[in-house]
């Protein structure tokens with residue numbers, strides 16, 4: 001049997017297998033030897049991809065850690081023994097990060113042990129990344145000072161002060177960010193004016209959750225907190241724009257049980273994010289539906305008010321998103337709201353007459369100063385904005401991913417209220 005390049009049901013793209021089709025056409029049918037070659041091909045690419053990824057990951061981590069260790073021992077004035085200790089610590093960190101990365105995917109470790117390893121791993125990774133970035137900025141400043149101040153008497157002071165200040169600032173920001181990450185999400189309220197909004201939907205309240213990342217390293221506590229906050233807003237619908245989970249169904253589903261307590265008048269809706277694909281998309285979609293949440297994967301749902309008027313709520317997948325397919329067959333004339341995990345769908349969503357696009361994914365940068373990179377590469381990366389007559393709300397995330405750090409960018413639940421234009 002030939003492998004399809006696209007599964008219309010799941011919306012997930014699969015690897016095309018042209019050489020197999022070619023050989024089958026040549027020999028007339030799917031021979032056993034072709035099947036053996038096909039299996040060997042798949043195994044080879046699995047191993048090769050893993051080795052390439054392992055090599056790149058360990059090389060990046062090692063280089064960053066070597067740079068940090070070298071800068072620390074250079075300015076510290078420590079003895080050879082202490083220097084050896086710093087380098088050993090850096091090497092141990094790299095080994096630990098790689099071990100946790102593979103442990104969470106390959107090894108069946110007890111839940112609490114894996115949770116503890118993930119918390120430590122992500123905290124240290126965030127610390128390392130922040131120290132690295134601040135040190136690079138400090139060193140760039142030093143280069144500038146050397147260019148302009150030359151051999152001024154103050155230069156030796158700068159050479160010692162800047163790297164130390166960078167490390168100290170990184171440590172303080174990580175510590176504050178850690179405590180901010182432990183706080184309950186804040187509520188951000190937005191009102192959007194929708195052209196042609198039926199009278200029945202004036203004041204319609206959408207509770208927008210996104211990127212809870214339950215499993216790495218958030219747990220049932222965050223679910224409970226988000227549910228309580230959302231219920232307190234008395235929403236008409238609740239939407240979750242992807243990246244709900246970070247782990248297998250077997251390990252994470254019990255932590256999501258609290259989502260069954262989400263309250264709303266017209267239901268709870270979900271569109272998949274990239275992380276749902278990392279942890280078996282096909283297994284997660286029915287599991288999420290089992291929590292009483294309607295999955296919108298390149299499809300839509302018509303929300304009808306008691307008065308008979310309607311709005312259309314569409315949702316797209318993260319892999320192969322198709323906004324046209326999502327709204328196919330939807331009643332015309334009703335305002336459209338689209339859920340898309342990734343906010344890059346601005347033009348596509350606007351072309352489908354979407355009135356409001358709800359997205360996530362960016363985490364608003366998650367912690368200072370990473371938002372600077374997002375601001376440089378995205379038209380919208382956080383908060384409420386507009387594009388081609390369409391409103392867009394990008395959640396900064398209700399949880400966090402990776403490093404437990406929310407320095408200056410708090411997690412949030414967004415309450416979006418729809419409003420009709422004032423009649424002239």
Ligand SMILES: [Fe+2]
Nearest residue numbers: 243273274361
């Ligand atoms: Fe994402």
